[in-house]
Amino acid sequence: MTFRYANGVPTSTENATADILKAAADPKVISFGGGLPAPELFPVEKMKAAADKVFDKYGQSVLQYAETLGYPELRKQIVKLMHDRDVETTFDNVGVVGGSQQAIDLVARMLINPGDVVITEDPTYLAAIDVFNSYGAKMVGVEMDEDGIKTDALAKTLKEYPEAKFIYTIPNFQNPTGRTMTVERRKELVKVADEAGVPVVEDDPYGAIRYAGEFLPSLKHFDKDDNVIYLSSFSKVLAPGMRMGWLVASKEFMAKFTIIKQNADLHSDNLTQYIIAQFLEDNDIYAHIKKITDVYEHRANLMLQLIDEKFPKNVHHSTPEGGMFIWVEVPGVHTEDLFKECIKHNVAFVPGSAFYANAGKDGTFRMNFSNMNDEQIKEGIDRMAKALKVVMPK
Structure with a gap:
């Protein structure tokens, strides 16, 4: 059977969102990919x-x-x-x-x-x-x-x-x-x-x-x-x-x-x-939100500290005041090469190209900190640092 799909249906079956969720579901992978809230904070x-x-x-x-x-x-x-x-x-x-x-x-x-x-x-x-x-x-x-x-x-x-x-x-x-x-x-x-x-x-x-x-x-x-x-x-x-x-x-x-x-x-x-x-x-919704923000602040600060310590010095990152994401820019590195190397090290992020309306900027990616505990953040950053050493220009 050949379906005559509407124009709005993608011609490609590539699905960045599905790939993120798939990587996040693999128990071996520490995923900084999906924008998942911390489940232990669900009321x-x-x-x-x-x-x-x-x-x-x-x-x-x-x-x-x-x-x-x-x-x-x-x-x-x-x-x-x-x-x-x-x-x-x-x-x-x-x-x-x-x-x-x-x-x-x-x-x-x-x-x-x-x-x-x-x-x-x-x-x-x-x-x-x-x-x-x-x-x-x-x-x-x-x-x-x-x-x-x-x-x-x-x-x-x-x-x-x-x-x-x-x-x-x-x-x-x-x-x-x-x-x-x-x-x-x-x-x-x-x-x-x-x-x-x-x-x-x-x-x-x-x-x-x-x-x-x-x-x-x-x-x-x-x-x-x-x-x-x-x-x-x-x-x-x-x-x-x-x-x-x-x-x-x-x-x-x-x-x-x-x-x-x-x-x-x-x-x-x-x-x-x-x-x-x-x-x-x-319930007091703001008391509940305070619990969330306290945890996310700690995790964000930990991830930022470790990025500064373990990633190459020419790596740039955003410093969020809230939310769930950090944006990272690595000059001279092809994001897809880094993503593949990170997967080999059982750690994941979302390549930046998925977020651009037009041509994406290479060497960019998004990291999520809300869904990982301290040990996962520490281990995941260590794995990413090792992957970066492999793909960084010599």
């Missing part, structure tokens, strides 16, 4: 208590079909979370989704026609690139520095592509670089986008996990014209297996989003929404 007992209470209180009704935009009590809780993030919004502006990954997909479905331009940071989240490509987008990357996307370069790009459908950005502890966009850049990005009449999709799955520096308002905070579509997730602060996130946008956008969401899956998992809402009602 298993408290979530079980919330689930028991949900079944006792709501019985059969929690297993029934539900509203497309989500369980009302959870949406009210999200409004409170957004207030704490310095964004004033309303119940009607909030939609619950199957993780922020679904929000990325549905927003792309709403805005992209084949051939449309999408502007991203370069590098950026590889699974977002895959989604945008699947809808036939023309990807245009804008260079970053340690302060985030270069807004002067963004302004030039928007003049070159005034028909661009949206700008995709991760301002907090960016994936893959771990960088944080400065307040000045945030204000300028919103201003530049408004002047060009191009929407901004702000992806903020890591923003709550800050362990250094000061809280910075989101792009949505500076949005006075309903030009920013804000996405976030419970995956990093509760558990990714629950597949629950949210979207905040204008009421006009949400009216159309409701139809697209309904077409996709009618509504997100009703039982999980009730359980999360109950958990938030019964």
Whole structure:
């Protein structure tokens, strides 16, 4: 049987995300690849208590079909979370989704026609690139520095592509670089986008996990014209297996989003929404997030210290203030050669080429520290240092 696949289906079966997960699943491999939260921090007992209470209180009704935009009590809780993030919004502006990954997909479905331009940071989240490509987008990357996307370069790009459908950005502890966009850049990005009449999709799955520096308002905070579509997730602060996130946008956008969401899956998992809402009602979410950030801060600092000690002196890395990732640049080394050598040493990372909208920068890779304990980090860095010695120019 020959299937006549849609244009959005990749012609190649190469799958960087699947390769990451496969490497992470091999017990012999210490994987700094996948962006996995630490499972020992999942609130298993408290979530079980919330689930028991949900079944006792709501019985059969929690297993029934539900509203497309989500369980009302959870949406009210999200409004409170957004207030704490310095964004004033309303119940009607909030939609619950199957993780922020679904929000990325549905927003792309709403805005992209084949051939449309999408502007991203370069590098950026590889699974977002895959989604945008699947809808036939023309990807245009804008260079970053340690302060985030270069807004002067963004302004030039928007003049070159005034028909661009949206700008995709991760301002907090960016994936893959771990960088944080400065307040000045945030204000300028919103201003530049408004002047060009191009929407901004702000992806903020890591923003709550800050362990250094000061809280910075989101792009949505500076949005006075309903030009920013804000996405976030419970995956990093509760558990990714629950597949629950949210979207905040204008009421006009949400009216159309409701139809697209309904077409996709009618509504997100009703039982999980009730359980999360109950958990938030019964527990201090910020005390739980503090436990996560304390552990991640320790692991990040340990990994950075060991990179500085054991990697060659010309190796550069980002220094994240939160989140889960460190970006590493090794001049003169082919990333694929290093990746293959690291696999021989039973250690893995994600090659940087997967994160670029256009041509990738060689000698770059992403490392995750959240899912490994101290001994694994120490041993994994030792293995990587040995692999680097093999592939570094003599």
